[in-house]
Structures are given as structure tokens and as C-alpha cells.
Amino acid sequence: MIQFSFILVEPGEAGNIGAAARAINTMGYADLRLVRPQTDPLSGIARAFAHGSEHILETAPVYEQLTDALHDIDLACATTARHRLQKYHYISVRDLPTVLSAKGGSLQRVAIVFGSERSGLSNQDADQCDIFTTIPQANPQPSLNLSQAVMLYSFMLAEQQTQVQIEDQRLNSEKMLVEQYGQLKVSLSQLMTRIGLHERYQNYVTKSLARLGYEDLYLLQTIRTFADDKLNRLEKLISSAENAE
Numbered sequence: 001m002i003q004f005s006f007i008l009v010e011p012g013e014a015g016n017i018g019a020a021a022r023a024i025n026t027m028g029y030a031d032l033r034l035v036r037p038q039t040d041p042l043s044g045i046a047r048a049f050a051h052g053s054e055h056i057l058e059t060a061p062v063y064e065q066l067t068d069a070l071h072d073i074d075l076a077c078a079t080t081a082r083h084r085l086q087k088y089h090y091i092s093v094r095d096l097p098t099v100l101s102a103k104g105g106s107l108q109r110v111a112i113v114f115g116s117e118r119s120g121l122s123n124q125d126a127d128q129c130d131i132f133t134t135i136p137q138a139n140p141q142p143s144l145n146l147s148q149a150v151m152l153y154s155f156m157l158a159e160q161q162t163q164v165q166i167e168d169q170r171l172n173s174e175k176m177l178v179e180q181y182g183q184l185k186v187s188l189s190q191l192m193t194r195i196g197l198h199e200r201y202q203n204y205v206t207k208s209l210a211r212l213g214y215e216d217l218y219l220l221q222t223i224r225t226f227a228d229d230k231l232n233r234l235e236k237l238i239s240s241a242e243n244a245e
Contacts, residue, residue: 002100003109004157005031006150007069007076009125010116012038018049019147020114021056027151027158032060033069035125038116049147066113066125073111075100078121078129079149081137091133093156099131100157112153117146184217185209188224194231 006024011017011034018041021032034041041062047054063069070076077096091099100110113129115121126132135144135152144152185206192202209217 002107003031004029004154005033005073005109005111006154007033007035007066007111007113008037008146008150009035009066009113009121010038011041011114011146012117013146014039014041014043014046015049016117016146017041018046018051018053018057020150021046021050021060022053023147023151024154025050025053025056027154029154029158030056030059032056033111034060034062035066035069036064037062066128070111070128072109074107074109075103075131076111076113076129077131077133078113078126079115079153080120080126080132080134081144089132091131093133093135093153096133096153097157097159112150112157114146114149181209181217184221184224187228188220191224191227191231195227 006020006029008017008020011020017034017037017039024030024032040046041057041060046057050057061069077091080090100107111129112133113121113125115125121129133153135149188209189202189206192205197205209220212220
């Protein structure tokens with residue numbers, strides 16, 4: 001499996017450094033490297049934006065030259081939001097995982113290199129990278145925010161190994177008890193007979209119950225109870241009217 005390193009060259013905003021650390025941490029990565037940072041990566045602002053990922057900041061090595069940060073990298077990917085005078089082939093962030101996977105076992109560690117917030121990567125630093133990658137945009141903008149770009153790349157590269165972390169709070173996360181399920185089938189069958197639904201359609205409904213989750217079964221039970229209650233009231237009104245005559 002390819003190991004990814006995220007390199008920020010001359011980042012100027014402490015908040016962006018902290019947010020970048022948080023971004024890669026949430027996607028399962030831990031290797032953040034800084035080249036000539038223009039602000040303190042361990043400042044209070046950086047730590048605040050890291051929020052739970054301070055350990056990424058604390059272990060991030062700082063280099064004076066990009067060359068040094070790439071010392072153990074097999075392939076370096078320069079991120080850019082602008083066309084450069086040199087003739088480069090630009091790979092969309094959408095296609096980058098496929099491009100890297102196609103190289104098979106020839107890659108062990110890949111670096112995603114980001115430039116400064118104001119000017120991006122210099123040509124000198126960009127020339128030290130092997131391929132160029134970019135984020136497609138619907139409207140022309142100078143660039144995305146640095147930490148947003150880091151988040152997008154780390155997500156795309158980790159897409160196959162991430163999963164939804166939000167706990168399922170819906171009713172169908174539970175299971176309907178066997179006796180409740182049996183009671184629902186009986187009471188629903190009685191209701192369908194009561195309203196005169198054809199037996200064939202009753203069978204369709206009954207057989208469909210087995211495919212429903214608890215949330216749907218609960219909703220169906222609520223509707224059945226409501227319908228029975230309405231029918232009972234209607235029958236009482238009719239009976240009262242008939243007796244009054």
C-alpha cells in the first residue's frame with residue numbers, strides 16, 4: 001500500500017497549517033512536512049485549528065529546502081491551480097488515485113506538495129516534483145484555500161479506506177421483536193379485511209413486510225393504529241346516528 005506524505009511549502013497562515021493537520025488526520029494519514037513555514041506551526045492558532053490533531057503538528061518535521069523534504073519520496077505530486085509556461089500534463093485530483101494505482105508496487109511513498117496561500121509553488125520547487133495535479137473548478141478562481149485543498153486530496157486518496165463515522169440514530173438501526181412483528185402482521189391483516197381490500201393485495205402487503213426495516217415497520221404500525229382509530233370513531237358516529245333515528 002502506498003504511504004502518503006503531505007508537504008506544505010512556505011505556508012503563511014497558522015490556521016491553515018492546523019486545519020491541514022486535522023484534514024489528513026481525519027483521513028487516516030499522519031505524515032505532514034513543512035518547508036520554510038512563514039508562521040509558527042505550534043502556535044495557539046495552529047493548535048486550535050488542528051482540534052484533536054495536535055500530535056500531527058508536534059511531529060511534523062520542518063525543512064529549509066523542498067529537496068530535503070523529498071529525501072525518501074518515490075514520486076512527488078505538485079498541486080497547482082494555474083497553468084504554467086512550461087509544458088506539463090495536469091492530472092485531475094479525481095484521476096490521481098487511479099494514476100498512482102496503475103504504477104503497482106513501484107511506489108512506496110508518494111508526496112502531495114502544496115505551495116503557499118498567496119502564490120502557490122514556485123517554478124523552482126515545482127520542478128522538483130514528478131507530476132502536476134490540479135482541482136477542477138466550475139468557476140475561475142485563483143485557488144482554493146490551502147487547507148481545503150489538503151482536505152480534498154487527502155479524502156480522494158483515502159476514499160477506499162474511509163467510512164461513515166456518524167452513529168445511525170434511525171429507528172431501523174434497531175430490530176423489531178418477533179412478537180411485535182407477528183402482532184403487526186395480524187393487526188394489519190385485520191385492517192385490510194376491514195376496509196375490504198382484495199385478498200390478492202393483502203398477500204402482496206403481508207409478504208412485503210419481510211423486506212422492511214424497523215423504521216418502516218414502525219411507521220406502518222403507526223399508520224395502522226391511526227386508521228383503526230379513525231374507523232372506530234366513524235363506526236361509532238354511524239351507530240349513534242342510526243340509534244337516533
